[in-house]
Amino acid sequence: MKRSPLALSLLILILALSPAAAAPGSAAAHLKALIGKVYTQETVANMERPGADGYRFELVDAKAGYARVVGPFEGHVDFFRLNGKKGEVLLEIDYACGVACTQKIAAYRFAADGSPVHVVFRSLLSLPAFEEVQRRLLTLCQDDAGDFNTERADRSSDEQGLPVCPFVVSLPKTGGRGLLYEVSNTDGSGYALSVAKSTVSPRAALKWNGAVFVGVDAMDEPAVFLNGEKMRLLF
Numbered sequence: 001m002k003r004s005p006l007a008l009s010l011l012i013l014i015l016a017l018s019p020a021a022a023a024p025g026s027a028a029a030h031l032k033a034l035i036g037k038v039y040t041q042e043t044v045a046n047m048e049r050p051g052a053d054g055y056r057f058e059l060v061d062a063k064a065g066y067a068r069v070v071g072p073f074e075g076h077v078d079f080f081r082l083n084g085k086k087g088e089v090l091l092e093i094d095y096a097c098g099v100a101c102t103q104k105i106a107a108y109r110f111a112a113d114g115s116p117v118h119v120v121f122r123s124l125l126s127l128p129a130f131e132e133v134q135r136r137l138l139t140l141c142q143d144d145a146g147d148f149n150t151e152r153a154d155r156s157s158d159e160q161g162l163p164v165c166p167f168v169v170s171l172p173k174t175g176g177r178g179l180l181y182e183v184s185n186t187d188g189s190g191y192a193l194s195v196a197k198s199t200v201s202p203r204a205a206l207k208w209n210g211a212v213f214v215g216v217d218a219m220d221e222p223a224v225f226l227n228g229e230k231m232r233l234l235f
Contacts, residue, residue, distance in 0.1 A: 027062035120146030127215035
């Protein structure tokens, strides 16, 4: 049966974004291999099995260097591959969502031999024009491993009593600059990030320069009230 040009275009798009097993040596296989070196919950082979109902790839966009893993947990895990001046960098962004959502960002740089090295997230940020924002971010949004983390319980013991992290990071799934948002809540519940309760306001746009995310003005970006659609779009 002859397919229409529109049907063929849709088929090509679906195949390009499919999380199915990638050909050896392809960009998708390379991205998955990087993920497999740092993600310990499940093997790549199991996550890419058709019909997998545990941990699995929901989406792999090799061109954008982006992949999403879902599984038997509330939330998802996003991976972003960045070209670095000292080797590729992979960001693992974990979202755990229940009554409220938390965000953790771990970063890894890959050496010439392909081995990953954990990189503290603060070393990937340069916010010279946002001194107060950076001070608050590094004081309130960093766990005892040096990762960006909005979960207060993951801080060192002497930082447990500090206020909740007021920031979240949004990175685009198709490339381009990211955004550092500050969270405010409509009901005074104190939750850091909640659907239908939180508004996120831009504090800095984040541009990757091959070594760090450089903070630039984001005044042209609007505040966003997080309904379900906006949550999926930004996070």
